[in-house]
Amino acid sequence: MRTVLKLATLLILATAAGLAHSADNRRHFDRDAGHYVEVSVADPYLELRTGPGRGYPVFRVIARGERVEILFRRTDWFKVRDEHDTEGWANVGNMRETLLASGAKLPLEDLSHRDFDNQPWELGALSGNFGGGNVNTAYLGYSLNENLSTEFAVSQTLGHASNSTMLTLGLTHSPRPDWRVAPFLDLGTGVVRIQPKATIIAPPDRTQQIAFYGAGAKWYLTRRFILRADYRHYVIFTKLDSNEDRNEWKAGFAFFF
């Protein structure tokens, strides 16, 4: 317990150091020229909020024609600095109406649809039932085009009689990626390592090849955020006369980037 106290003290010290650091973090607008992307306001005005959220108050309004530096972006908010060294948060909708030095609009993605060319990756976590046991899955997907994507998944099944770890690689086909609830079919193969629990007379661990097909749907709930549910039918290729079948149902969340 003493080490916890020591470490907690260390964390608090780091926090204090961070506070001290943040005090002299301001740098001059022109001194950083070239380091950050600079844009000029093309809307009648650009609102700066105190935080990256719709509830934070607007504390400054930048007039049309004035320049701001974009320090970084977090979700749909941009931390910007104006010519008077004031820093604040501007929304992506506002920033779309700003101009680069070349006179072109700041190129930002369309929020209404997923742009599969610029946001091909998808990362998600699902949980559900695999052949009677609980299953946790994490997956990484990569879109080849709007309809086809590949998915690599790692699953851990925690059952009463055995635990298993599964690695799968699949191909997912989504006929209507533009729908808000987009159905998909998938197909793939992988390996499963089944570890029987020690309480039963323990047969050795087995690693076997599997293949699966399935169907599901992705619900594009808000920008970048997906709720997903799917069903898969697995065939485990055993060394015995007949193969084993497993059904899997799972649901979870994912996001793309």
Add this chain to the structure above:
Amino acid sequence: MESRIRVLFLIACALALSGCSLWPFHHRKHAEEPVPVEATAADGAAPAVVDPTVRRRKIKTPHIKQSNFEIGPYVGTFSVEDFGVNPVYGARLDYHISEDFFAEALLGRTNAGLTSYERLSGGAQLLTNSQRVLTYYELAFGYNLFPGEIFIGHRSFNSSLYVTGGFGGTHFAGDDRFTLGVGAGYRLLLNNWLAAHVDVRDHIFDIDLLGSNKTTHNLETNLGVTVFF
């Protein structure tokens, strides 16, 4: 035989699926290339008064730094039901999806103590030392319930009270156990890239160590720092 038919069926499905992707199910937006004005003028029979040598301007997409990930360690206490309260160490990785939602992956480790039974009975040991090591992982989804600002002196800092819910696995007493996790926490952003966290989390899993299967609630309280990148 049966498996061979299945394999054939799977191959047929694979071919059908890849074929489907070519099918125009949706309206692809083919961006039509605008006809360059200079080109048509040059092709015309009339001699150009001014010969425009307009070069296509290279448009460089500006690179704006993204800062949506958050990573950092935490330390605290973990109460394993029946096994006492002990220090816990862990690490988290968060991805901020929007101003409201974030995804979180957690990895932690603690050592369980002795049960009251083990203390009172003298020598009886329910678990070996290695079985007392508890490790867990959790994949969670968080919601910034009350985003806001706090004021320290004349300075202000952004903060958020958030709730999380997720699932994962706990390795304890020689077995992996499916675990549900619910929690609440407070994030204080010290500057653009550093944040401090206070978290309380309940790890719910079934354990059958003492004869019958029972659901246990294992509470964790911790302090952490994270770096945004």
